[in-house]
Amino acid sequence: MQQMKVELAERSYRIVQGDDLLVHLGELLAPLQLAEHVVVITNDVVSPLYGSQVDHALKQAGYRVDSVILPDGEKHKNAHSLDIIYTHMLECGCDRKTTIIALGGGVVGDMAGFAAATYMRGIPFVQIPTTLLAQVDSSVGGKTAINHPLGKNMIGAFYQPLKVIIDTSTLDTLKKRHFCAGLAEVVKYGVIADEEFFAWIEDNLATLLRKEPTALGYAIMRCCSIKADIVAQDETEQSVRALLNFGHTFGHAVEQLCGYGEILHGEAVAIGMVIAARVSATMGLCTLDDVIRLEDILYKCGLPTVVPAQFSPRQYVAAMMRDKKVSSGKLRMVLNRGIGSSDIYEFDNPIQVFAEVLACAAE
């Protein structure tokens, strides 16, 4: 078992990673001194796989366990699902000391986290991410949210968990497509902050795709470490935290236009990273070789790299203008400088930039 700490003063917490951690849940939670009552929030895909194991481990450790099982998928990350959580929790007598345990991928973690942030103005919260994407990215750093029909993650809160428990063996049951979507975020960390790690991914991709535990453990903890460093510097995204959004500005536009769930978040981020890198190249911030290197690794991960052609540059730009980084009407976007470094840039006339780049990148 490996562990690290996310340093956020009185909101600091530990990330633990290992194989078969679910059976040791009692011991892992013990230092948190939680109240007796816990609510496991999960979905109808994860529940049949790990629900009873988690339930058993919690009950054996003396917890009183309730659970909420939501329908799976990004299209359910909305106010309606949130209300299902609130209502169930009120009906089963959850109080301010009740702990929410998120068991699932990014959608479950984001929604359960936002429920924890807002139920009775905030209750304790533990993340047990079961997808690669959630393990390397969304479960760490305290971003919680639901989608609004007019934009992804528009309603949310910064709310830190008390612990993140990453059981790598849950990835055994993760569908290939979802595993690959998680790799998009792994690649992202290399591009924005660590060329050496990017090269390591290139060298070890076959091993990662076989889900070899040691390689997976290394990659996950490297991603968490980069993220923890950035979050410790800028918890509420006033500055450097925005770098974690590399590929997400265009990616969110793709998700929104295609319809949530039609394309996976990681897949949209893969496309978004390619577009961001092309914009970088246009601006002379990276070489075309860097773009090709990125496209190549994403392709080998089984991820899409071409932009869905059914939407116009104007539609993409309009969707991007609803991004949370837009400030005083100006589009702001993270661009890579070569591989391993990145910064945030502002665009006065995005339609011009994107019309050109998208013309090259369309299917």
Place this chain on the structure above:
Amino acid sequence: MQQMKVELAERSYRIVQGDDLLVHLGELLAPLQLAEHVVVITNDVVSPLYGSQVDHALKQAGYRVDSVILPDGEKHKNAHSLDIIYTHMLECGCDRKTTIIALGGGVVGDMAGFAAATYMRGIPFVQIPTTLLAQVDSSVGGKTAINHPLGKNMIGAFYQPLKVIIDTSTLDTLKKRHFCAGLAEVVKYGVIADEEFFAWIEDNLATLLRKEPTALGYAIMRCCSIKADIVAQDETEQSVRALLNFGHTFGHAVEQLCGYGEILHGEAVAIGMVIAARVSATMGLCTLDDVIRLEDILYKCGLPTVVPAQFSPRQYVAAMMRDKKVSSGKLRMVLNRGIGSSDIYEFDNPIQVFAEVLACAAE
């Protein structure tokens, strides 16, 4: 103009109080260095009275102003109204730098504050309370919330405003019934923390009921000062902040059973304080004279002091058991020790206590 500071480290902010402050809004906001775009959230009672004045003052100071006008009343403090706010804000291009200005009473402030806490994970927020209740209580301290069909203020966040601007002259247009409801919270501060202030209210009640500005200004700032002290000690209600809930545990039960809006929050708190004081007397924490002194001042404020008789003690206790102070299944309630002091008490068998007290207090 008087002012004071709520001391909350990097979340500290000022409360300013005076007559005719609305016309000076530009100067009052200037030190906050807000972005250009502001959204005024108000209701259909306050908007015709002060909407154009606020709009004008903001535009003169160079702000771009949008507004959301909600239907008035506690029964609209729900997820539906919140979605109206979110949708309007997304449609008119509000970003992370947009400031929400709450112009109205406690319902508007609570909802606008929760929208500010959750729109794009948190945006700047200013309170302009226009009811006595909001000026002495709900606009200060950062409690924001909406109601859930299963309980009042169940969904919310602790989220501090950047400034609270109390224009006492807005009380000129406040209906008598609503003004009196605000007095309930004024009396509360005397009971829980300041016997001298309680005596001052007794001595100056006629002046207060005439809305004499000097007396009003003194009462409002005394209440804000007591609240600011308590909030500075315990922002997220882990301990002493619960004292501000005196009268609210039973009061919330009355509101919930009668239907939100049928009885005003302050009226329900008045009844709740009488019940709390009677429980205190039963337990020997105060004398019957203290109870009578409290009932007397509430009566003179034009407030109800008897419990609606159409509900049984069992119904009241069931409603109270959904209170946010309930912990591990035990009812917790603030009780007064004499007048001017209070503490929180836990009840193993609330039905027994309340059956007795309610039998004496029923209509």
